[in-house]
Amino acid sequence: MEISVVSLFPEMFAAVRDYGVTGRAVQNGLLSIQCCNPRDFTTDRHQTVDDRPYGGGPGMVMKTEPLQQAIAVAKASVAPGATVIYLSPQGRQLTQAGLAELAAKPSLVLLAGRYEGVDERLIDSEIDEEWSIGDYVLSGGELAAMVMIDGLSRLLPGVLGHHLSAEQDSFAEGLLDCPHYTRPEHFRGMAVPGVLLSGNHEAIRRWRLKQSLGRTWLRRRDLLEQVELSDEQNKLLAEFIRELDD
Numbered sequence: 001m002e003i004s005v006v007s008l009f010p011e012m013f014a015a016v017r018d019y020g021v022t023g024r025a026v027q028n029g030l031l032s033i034q035c036c037n038p039r040d041f042t043t044d045r046h047q048t049v050d051d052r053p054y055g056g057g058p059g060m061v062m063k064t065e066p067l068q069q070a071i072a073v074a075k076a077s078v079a080p081g082a083t084v085i086y087l088s089p090q091g092r093q094l095t096q097a098g099l100a101e102l103a104a105k106p107s108l109v110l111l112a113g114r115y116e117g118v119d120e121r122l123i124d125s126e127i128d129e130e131w132s133i134g135d136y137v138l139s140g141g142e143l144a145a146m147v148m149i150d151g152l153s154r155l156l157p158g159v160l161g162h163h164l165s166a167e168q169d170s171f172a173e174g175l176l177d178c179p180h181y182t183r184p185e186h187f188r189g190m191a192v193p194g195v196l197l198s199g200n201h202e203a204i205r206r207w208r209l210k211q212s213l214g215r216t217w218l219r220r221r222d223l224l225e226q227v228e229l230s231d232e233q234n235k236l237l238a239e240f241i242r243e244l245d246d
């Protein structure tokens with residue numbers, strides 16, 4: 001997938017381009033991340049990228065001229081037909097399902113806002129989709145853009161090895177993850193659940209599914225209400241709840 005980011009702080013994107021799963025995806029040519037800085041399209045001596053808001057009030061708005069040129073260059077640097085996305089608190093809430101939709105697109109342009117945001121007329125004329133990573137305010141859209149890049153890149157074919165893709169199961173099914181354990185077998189007086197040492201892979205699968213269901217029931221009842229449970233899942237959840245009283 002090709003991604004082009006419009007941002008005043010392009011260096012920030014080293015965090016996804018140069019590290020971990022996303023960094024490997026870039027190295028393997030499964031993902032490309034380019035940056036376009038509106039400051040490069042300023043013509044004044046001070047390279048002004050912000051402008052005063054009509055109607056007055058605190059803060060500044062991103063200057064429209066450099067921004068629209070940066071967006072045009074960003075669109076031209078990825079495959080035609082890119083979806084232009086604006087990260088903002090006013091956007092559609094990003095979820096795992098939303099990431100799956102985004103991962104299916106051939107190319108994206110991500111606009112990372114700074115100051116108090118962007119002229120509404122630029123949004124109306126340039127932005128295809130507005131997305132929010134959650135109900136909180138950040139000082140800029142860059143971290144939100146990187147959250148989106150990280151989340152969708154894990155869903156690109158070939159990015160996660162087969163052993164990691166299994167880890168997606170519970171999240172893909174809309175459940176919370178099960179507990180994880182590794183050496184030492186005894187740690188601060190606590191042992192590892194016996195089933196995980198049994199080598200019985202079917203029992204281990206069921207235990208992990210039961211834990212995912214139980215944790216989701218305990219911690220995120222709202223998620224559970226969105227999931228259609230199978231007979232096996234309903235049985236395991238009932239067992240988990242019964243065992244709570246033990």
Ligand SMILES: CN1CCN(c2ccccc2CNc2ccc(C(N)=O)cn2)CC1
Pocket residue numbers: 087088089112113114115116117118131132133134135136137138139140141144
């Ligand atoms: C002090 N102002 C800074 C700029 N901001 C703003 C306003 C409009 C667009 C982008 C931003 C960048 N901030 C973001 C971006 C995304 C999210 C999210 N939830 O996805 C949260 N915050 C408004 C507030």
